[in-house]
Amino acid sequence: MDLTFSEEQDELRKVVRSFLARHSDEANVRRLAADLQGHDPVVWRRMAGELGLQGLAVPEEYGGSGFGYVDLGIVFEEAGRALLGGPYFATVALAAEALLRCADEQARHDFLPGIASGGTVATLALTEEGGRWDEQGIGLTAAYDETGGWRLNGVKTYVPDGHLADLLLVAARTPSGTSLLAVETADAPGLARTPLPTLDQTRKQARVEFTDTPARLLGPEGTAWPALERTLATAAVLLAAEQVGGAAAALDAAVEYAKIREQYGRPIGSFQGIKHKCADMLMEIESARSAAYGGLWALDAGGDTEIAIAAALAQAFCSEAFTKVAADNIQVHGGIGFTWEHPAHLYFKRAKSSEVLLGTPSYHRELLATRLGI
């Protein structure tokens, strides 16, 4: 059984944590949050060059280091703890995974090494105005014409880091079903990208318009949905790990404050109203850890059904756990927790945006129910 972490994994966590403590401290988080682009290319290159984080779970044949999802989950947990800004989730959890799952060996060879080296920022463009993550939500069309190849027409929106991605993987409708197409954004004709101002400024989104934009079909036409579904399951689990990290950081802040803030002549943490709230926060986080880690283990060792179940469970649970803990952290801090200057709201807003990033908790409950045959 490997339901616990190895020493190497503990070490990985330590290294990533200390890297992020330097490069994604509060000042940097706020700097990126205030900037509509929200990307620090220098840090991005160091993440790839010094730590190999973008290619951690990319197989070696595509330029990565071939670690498993449990390892990748550790990075996401730490990224969540540090509120890492920039396109890590979009590139690694969504785009790299979509490439790995799609039936196109050539595309993997063409695109994954760039992702692993930190040269390529990528994302998955799936959602449209309806904000849906299911197959029915895909309305954008791709058409083939003999002279010009595949062309995209339509709008994608709420695309994570879509404004700065070098590579867009676009889910589209073609005459034979759902297909996945790639657009390299540099000089792509008929492409208009607009960053969207977001409630959670630490994670950016964009609206992307396609007007007869040339694109490359990945894999056989009309067969992309199962691969996309699996991509979303993986992303759901990695997001859950990120949510756990964010919640843990919020609890740490609450506990630290409860130890030093005094009222009625004693630290507020000695009052059960606050102490019990913190204990419940920890219980929530440890339960969320089980949900997220269960998903990571399934990704490494489980079959398709198990992965689908574990992923829906992880999102349904971890989304709400993070939001609850982040809100409780504000409560423990009292007035100061309600200010722009205090970091508590950054976590709360990240929690709220993560809650809908890949579909709401209700949506994931419904997915789970369907997958369980309930």
Place this chain on the structure above:
Amino acid sequence: MELDFGPDVRDFRDEVRDWLADHLVGEFAEHRGVGGPTDGAAWEVRLAWDRELSAGGWLGVGWPREYGGRGLGLLEEIVFEYEYARVNAPYRATVNALDLLGPMLLRMGSEAQKKRFLPPILAVEELWGQGFSEPGAGSDLASVRTRAELDDGGTSRSSGAESGGEWVVNGQKVWTSFGVHADWLYVLTRTDPRSARHKGLSLLLVPTDQPGVEIRPIRNLAGQDEFAEVFLSDARTGADMVVGEVGQGWRTAMATLGIERGTTLLPQQLTFEREAEALIDLARERGALDDPMLRRRIVDAWISVRIMRTTNLRTIAELTAGRTPGAQATTAKLYASTRHQQLGRLATELAGPAGQIVGEGYALDRRQRSFLLSLAETIYGGSSEIQRNIIGEQVLGLPKEPRP
């Protein structure tokens, strides 16, 4: 998710499976899943089942051979418990001695105590009760008032004690689970009358078969009388019946309460899972799955049991890897006990009006009993409030509550 503990224990697992398949038959099979940590249902059948297990060499899988155990490792214990729970065998009547007293004696008992008490536990010859709580000392266990004085004039009556006098014990214990069946009690007493709180306590082993011990059953809200109050009036036990050192009873008691429960978490978990599955079946039968509110609660119930399972597996994995279990080992009880109650509430609700009807003489069906008994899970073994104090103070390091 089928657990696979690797090739090393596969033979052992098959041996357990085969044995259970051969022996969990007849009356035993009819009592699948019967009983619980505080549920004394079908006591005699379960005792007989425990003896069957004992004869098969399945009690004390991890205990040393010299005391009648199998001398195997934690992993084998877990595999046994898992297979045991998988076939839903009756809840062991002697679990108190097997899970609490036995491990405590193994850790802190004298050689003579181990030799004297462990083999009869495994042979199901002597049953034990835990005498910690008192009318005035529940959550605040350090305030126990039951006194014990050493009377060194007398000669020891209790088995095995040769000389050194006897303890004379006076006081009252309460909520002693299965106390009415106990041949022996392990009792937290105050041996230094001038001491306060944690100091001056000792843990004594006291035989119940004597005039100084009176045990009266107390009826619980499910109509069972499986816990008891215990009156100790000049009750006697040998001077050598102290576990650990005299005056160090608090440490011994805390060790008992803290004894790693990795092996018992999993079976309880599988019981909850079974209840969740039954709940889903019930909901389907009653057409409740179309009600979005109920549907949500049903999915949440399923999520809870799955999370409990993963949490327990994390703890077991850490234990078997020789690591110190993480914080989840401390939060697990709070989570499991509160979520199990939600599960019970939902099941009772889904059962509808028919589910409210009980049998003759307040006979409860399994669902009703599990639901009512789940109300104790947030009280015994440290209430939820006390768990939150422990998590807050010992895991998160928050300042202690002001105490007198």
